[in-house]
Amino acid sequence: MIRVSALYPNGEGSRFDARYYVERHEPFAAGMLKPFGLLEIRTAIGQSALDGAPPPFWAISEMVFTTRDHFETAMDRCGERLFADIPNYTDVVPVLQFSELGADTQS
Template sequence: MIRILAVYPNDAGSRFDGDYYRHCHAPFAHRLLAPFGLDSVRTVLGGAALDGTSPAYWAVSEMLFATRAAFDEAMAQCGAALFADLPNYTTVTPVLQVGTLAEEDIKEGA
């Protein structure tokens, strides 16, 4: 299982509509990507930095796919539609990263 992280930086002067993201974009993305192997999506919306100032990131979303090939195919087929929806909720371009969950790599007694 791979994890694709979409990180939305809180750049100076940027905006992010968390309600639109949660109620419109995320369900839209799930409907588009599920037929290509999307297992699940989890999103954390930034509330504040520890000192109470604005968060460094508007949001971090994690999408789980069985393989990198499945994600690549999903983006080849649906990426344009997903990115076309960006202006509806943000002025920043998400930074995408491929990763694995560290605990999945740790074996008992190792």
């Protein structure tokens, strides 16, 4: 399994509509991507940095796919519609990162 993280940097003067993202974009994305191997999607909305300053990221959204190939197919089929929705909730270009899921480290 792989995790695809979309990080939305909180740059000076940028905007991010968390309500739209959680209530509309995330369900929209999940509905389109599940047929292509999406197993889970969850989002953390930034509240603050540890020192109380504004959060370095507006949001971090994580999508778990069965394989990178499934993600690539999903983006080929749905990416244009997903990216077209971005202006509805932010003017930030998300930073995307692939990660491999590690072993469960809970004890």
